[in-house]
Amino acid sequence: MRLSLLSDLNAERAARRAAILVTDIASGEQRLVREAEIAGDPLADELRDRLRQGRSGLVEQEGRQLFLTVQAPPVRLAVIGAVHISQALAPMARAVDFDVTIVDPRTAFATPERFPDAPVLAEWPDTVLPEMGLDRYTALVALTHDPKIDDPALAAALRSECFYVGALGSRKTHERRVQRLTESGFTEADLARIHAPIGLDIGAVSPAEIAVSILAEIVATLRKERRRSA
Template sequence: MDTRTDSRTERFDRAPETALDWHRAGKGAALATVIETWGSAPRRVGSQLAISGDAEIEGSVSGGCVEGAVIVEALEAMEEGTARELEFGVSDADAFAVGLACGGTIRVLVEPVGDVLPDDMLSALVAARAERRPVAYVVDLDTGSRRLDDSGHADRFRMDRSGFEPDSRTFVAIHNPPLRLVVVGAVHIAQALVPMARIAGYDPVLIDPRETFGSDARFPGERILPDWPDEAVAQIGLDTRTALVLLTHDPKLDDPALVEALRSGCFYIGALGSTRTHAKRVSRLEEDGFTDDEIARIHGPIGLDIGAAGPAEIAVSILAEMTQVLRKGTA
């Protein structure tokens, strides 16, 4: 069991969930989505704002610059039961107020739930998000057709990038689960890596059955599982938005988690150890029946070769390699 319940909400925009709740409660709801940006727009493409018929809001499409206008348009769209495409120029002064150096332009799609965005489609989208299943919401702005797609758009899912398909009016909104980092081994490198990863948008989980290492005193406020690594990894679940980092340098702890990871779809597997240590690790996995391609998924020695010295620099190299694999698919 966890030594502490994680009180922090995952970095997960809940606009679709909130819109569905408002719709089911009879309040009326609309989803506003950033579909295109130019210049230094405050929010990235795919950002969403939920608006209720009572003008309640959840999420953001501009960091506060144009929310008021979007709310007005959304309320009118709900009354008419039609979608709206909006375009706003964000001034330099407004952009500066939300932490940007200069302004930009954004286009926003407003979709009333029920009349335009089918409630059963939104419900299926919310269910996929709850189950940590990546899903794309695809809308043709010319024909009005809408669908959910979980079998295509591999590059968009990997890069977490919503946007228009080339030379078309088909917009693809990517809904990826939040990033997670599972660290086996609550060692000194983990003390540097965990806060860095949290800043980068990951929700970290620490696994270490050794109470001296995996203590709240060493990792205040973090989620720590004091179970055997393979059991803890199975409990957490490893998916395409999860990175697994093995830092114990002990085969008794690392190998069981490695076996689970190689059978999963996690996007990154990294294992601490020298070239010689990794060669021994490869031999053990070959004896367990894993193929060369499967074993090649392991990044060992772990991290980009930046000449790192000391726990903090090693943590930087690990996070850099995780980012490279996440965004580019290679390391």
């Protein structure tokens, strides 16, 4: 690999942007396609599909074999609320290779003992989320039922490119949430990004079942979103 290509690839990795290295098997010729450039590339459909799957592999174009090396940022999951659902969700999300962070200013709940396998930030969301750098490979779920905690987190997510934004609560709870966020200046299109009630409708009852429904919805959205043109 040329040093300039390696440098460019490392720069995309550091910036948490996806990229695909295209290698001609016969000639060894290589080129880098950044996620923002995929739509205009001759291999656009194949590149989108590989990026959606997050898997490298061989493709053929006009009799040439090309190897597509996919580099995608690890998916981050910001969980707002150190609640029972979060305790079940965190290990499940880590099992599918998500980077999980728990955020909750309530120090009685936000403890390492309750979340031994995930970073726990006992801070207000509007303080720590900007430092996390929410991007299109970040999902955020608001689970506290407390508007003072959930609303600032949702506002931060809606101002970002988070691929998934979800909030716990009934439809009536969400109607009140929408009213508050509308008064804060968010549009109908902004608020339509919020998955609420959160999770796939699988009839979940227990915290663990609700966690399953949330994770399933996040994964479904992730794979669907990766089909979009950049």
